[in-house]
Amino acid sequence: MTTACTVTLGIALSLYLAAALLFQGQFLLRKNGWDALGRKSLGIGLAVHLIGMILHLGLSNQPLLSNMLVVISWLVIVLVITSLLGERYARVRHLGLLSAPLAFLGLLYPLLMPIRFEKAESILVQYPFLGVHVVLTALGHIGFALSFCAAIAYLIQHQALKKGRLNRYLPPLDTAAEATFRFAGGGFSLFTLGLGMGVIWLFGAPGEHLAGEDTKIWLAMPTWLVFAVYLYLRGISQRHGRRLKWLVVAGFLLGLINLVGVRHDFDEEVGSAQPVTITDELA
Numbered sequence: 001m002t003t004a005c006t007v008t009l010g011i012a013l014s015l016y017l018a019a020a021l022l023f024q025g026q027f028l029l030r031k032n033g034w035d036a037l038g039r040k041s042l043g044i045g046l047a048v049h050l051i052g053m054i055l056h057l058g059l060s061n062q063p064l065l066s067n068m069l070v071v072i073s074w075l076v077i078v079l080v081i082t083s084l085l086g087e088r089y090a091r092v093r094h095l096g097l098l099s100a101p102l103a104f105l106g107l108l109y110p111l112l113m114p115i116r117f118e119k120a121e122s123i124l125v126q127y128p129f130l131g132v133h134v135v136l137t138a139l140g141h142i143g144f145a146l147s148f149c150a151a152i153a154y155l156i157q158h159q160a161l162k163k164g165r166l167n168r169y170l171p172p173l174d175t176a177a178e179a180t181f182r183f184a185g186g187g188f189s190l191f192t193l194g195l196g197m198g199v200i201w202l203f204g205a206p207g208e209h210l211a212g213e214d215t216k217i218w219l220a221m222p223t224w225l226v227f228a229v230y231l232y233l234r235g236i237s238q239r240h241g242r243r244l245k246w247l248v249v250a251g252f253l254l255g256l257i258n259l260v261g262v263r264h265d266f267d268e269e270v271g272s273a274q275p276v277t278i279t280d281e282l283a
Helices: 003-029 034-059 068-089 095-112 128-162 173-204 220-236 242-261 278-282
Strands: none
Touching (some): 003 068, 003 095, 003 173, 034 068, 034 095, 068 095, 095 173, 128 173, 128 220, 128 242, 173 242, 220 242
16 A cells, blocks of 8 residues: 555545534534535545545556455445435435444544554553544443433423422423433444444454454444434434433443443453554555
8 A cells, every 4th residue: 555545545534534523413413514514525535535546556556456455445435425326316314424434434444453562561552443442432331321311300300390390400301302312422423433343343353352252242232222213213203202211211221231240251362463564454
C-alpha cells in the first residue's frame, strides 16, 4: 500500500466518521440539514475511497483482491454505493444512519487491527483495536445508564401524576422522555461500534486470545436488541408512553448483568502471538 493510498484511505475514514456523526445527530437532536450534510460527507468519502483504491491498483502492481485491506475496502465501497442509490431511487429512508457507521467500522478494522505494541504489559495496550472496543463499549454503557435514570424518573413522575400529585424534584414527563431517548440513542451508537469491534475480535483476534464461544460478547446481543427495538419504536414509529421506558429499564439491567457478572473467556497464553507489523499486513 503506497503512501498516497494510505492517505486517501485515512481521509475517507474521517469522512465516513463525520457522516456517521451527522446522521446520528440529525436522528437524535432533530437538526435540520444534518441529514443532507451527512449524505454529502458519505458521498465525498466514497469518492476519496475510490480514488485511493484506483491509485493502489495502478501503483502497486498487485491483483485487484490482493489482501484483506483491499477486499474490505471494496466491500465498504459497494455498501456505500448501495446505500446512496437506495435512498435516492428506492426512497428507503435512514439507510445512511446504518451504512455510515458500518463503512467507518469496516475500514477502521483493517487499518487498525495490524498495529501491535508487543512489549506492553496489558493486552488492551498491546492491541489498540481491542482498547478502542473497550472504550466505546464503556461509553455506550454510560449512555444506557443515563437513559435508565431518565426512564426511572419518567416512571416515578408518571405514577405520581396518576395519583394526582406532582413530584417537584423530578423533571416533567416530556423532558424525561426526551432525555431517555437521546441518552439511549447516543449510548446505542457507541455500544454498536464497540460490539462490532468485539465480534470482529472474536472471530479474527491475533493469537486467538478469545474462545469462539466467549459468552460475554454473545450475551451483549440481547442488550443491543432491546435498545434497537426501543429506538425504532420511539424514533421511527414515533411511539410514546410508559411501556417504552420499561424497555430501557430491561435493556440496561441486561447490560449491567453482563458487564458485572460475566467474564471474558481469555486464552491463558496471551503473549504467545507472533509479532505482526502494519507494514506486513498491508503489503
